[in-house]
Amino acid sequence: MGTDPPARPLTVTAAVLDGESVGLRCEDGLIAAIGPEVAPLPGDETIDAGGAPLAPALVNGHTHAAMTLFRGFGGDLPLMRWLREVVWPVEAKLEAEDVYWGTRLACLEMIRTGTARFWDMYWQPQATARAVADAGLRATIGGPLFDAEGRTEEMRASALHDLEALAACGPAIDLALAPHSIYMVSEGLLRWTAEQATERGVAIQIHLSETEHEVGDCLAAHGVRPAAYLDRLGLLGERTVLAHGVWLDEAELALVAERGSTLVTNPVANLKLAVGGVFPYPAARAAGAAVGLGTDGAGSNDSLDLFADLKTFALIQRHAAGDPTVLPATEAWSIATGGRAPLLGGGQGSLSPGAPADFLLLRGESPELGLGELASDLVYSASGSVVDTTVVGGRMLMRGGVVEDAAEIVARAAERARRLGIG
Numbered sequence: 001m002g003t004d005p006p007a008r009p010l011t012v013t014a015a016v017l018d019g020e021s022v023g024l025r026c027e028d029g030l031i032a033a034i035g036p037e038v039a040p041l042p043g044d045e046t047i048d049a050g051g052a053p054l055a056p057a058l059v060n061g062h063t064h065a066a067m068t069l070f071r072g073f074g075g076d077l078p079l080m081r082w083l084r085e086v087v088w089p090v091e092a093k094l095e096a097e098d099v100y101w102g103t104r105l106a107c108l109e110m111i112r113t114g115t116a117r118f119w120d121m122y123w124q125p126q127a128t129a130r131a132v133a134d135a136g137l138r139a140t141i142g143g144p145l146f147d148a149e150g151r152t153e154e155m156r157a158s159a160l161h162d163l164e165a166l167a168a169c170g171p172a173i174d175l176a177l178a179p180h181s182i183y184m185v186s187e188g189l190l191r192w193t194a195e196q197a198t199e200r201g202v203a204i205q206i207h208l209s210e211t212e213h214e215v216g217d218c219l220a221a222h223g224v225r226p227a228a229y230l231d232r233l234g235l236l237g238e239r240t241v242l243a244h245g246v247w248l249d250e251a252e253l254a255l256v257a258e259r260g261s262t263l264v265t266n267p268v269a270n271l272k273l274a275v276g277g278v279f280p281y282p283a284a285r286a287a288g289a290a291v292g293l294g295t296d297g298a299g300s301n302d303s304l305d306l307f308a309d310l311k312t313f314a315l316i317q318r319h320a321a322g323d324p325t326v327l328p329a330t331e332a333w334s335i336a337t338g339g340r341a342p343l344l345g346g347g348q349g350s351l352s353p354g355a356p357a358d359f360l361l362l363r364g365e366s367p368e369l370g371l372g373e374l375a376s377d378l379v380y381s382a383s384g385s386v387v388d389t390t391v392v393g394g395r396m397l398m399r400g401g402v403v404e405d406a407a408e409i410v411a412r413a414a415e416r417a418r419r420l421g422i423g
């Protein structure tokens, strides 16, 4: 497979968009034309959509993809016991091939459930990048930075090494620096991350304000709340993605919006880890902050089917606001496709000429898709199983629900998980 543009242009005919039958032609990985008159040119690969609904692909703004290997392993433990007794001992044994096959498994699930692009933070990021490229997806990738044990110099060197290696991984991979969080990374290393990211023009991914505990500790240690602390260190910028943000207050949201940083909410992981709060979406929207949606790792969700997060996001926002009108389905769908967070990439949820050719054909005959508003069905009644065809960069990764090599990927990932002592 791989991520070079496909050799032949791809044209989809008889797809349905906004109630109208349209064709869509892809060339060099981009949408070349879309509309009722668009037809294949000689030599094109073609798909007759047969009246299937056409939709933009989803963007998963926060993952630890290879953690698919940890599924069902210690998931009922409290967070710190799960990390200390389950995750960290296994991670100490991780080899590049474990990360590669764990990520291939994640990509398989994402292809099946309509995600074209994701933002990842995990060990051995070159192995992640190789898996993403082989799967045909796109990702922004950073190896996690931790120096709670005083390994600052080692972390700086490995971050620079990772950036160099990732830069050689092809056009489907974008680079990030990924300091884990303000509680696992020293002030010095956070400052250094901000400087390096600016100098090199790469993105920053960090967990922020996932728990109330983190806010209390930050106030005690630094005298300010987490977003203000990050800003003081130069980490809030237009290329920064903040995962979680459950406990951000209005002043912090205003600051995040002013700096142009992107918030990614992970509602299912927040519920599973019982963080005790709900991402303040209405306040984030009122502040004008960019917002995307993510699953977080399969160790704390455990699904990578972003449709599940989409439904949970919409429901929990309505519930928390005590107002069923707080988040219209079209807006929730737009967030899941990157439409409210330009940094997250993709076509920002739009299917128009010049945008990346990342799109889905849905199963028109799905019982979950009714005759009412499609966005409402996609948010409230669909799961990823309504996706029939996934195209990324003009390349067909799934057709009729079938992904090439799926059986081998599942088997190889299971082998790697067994090697690590899981299961």
Ligand SMILES: [Zn+2]
Residues within 6 Å of the ligand: 062, 063, 064, 207, 243, 296, 297
């Ligand atoms: Zn995470």
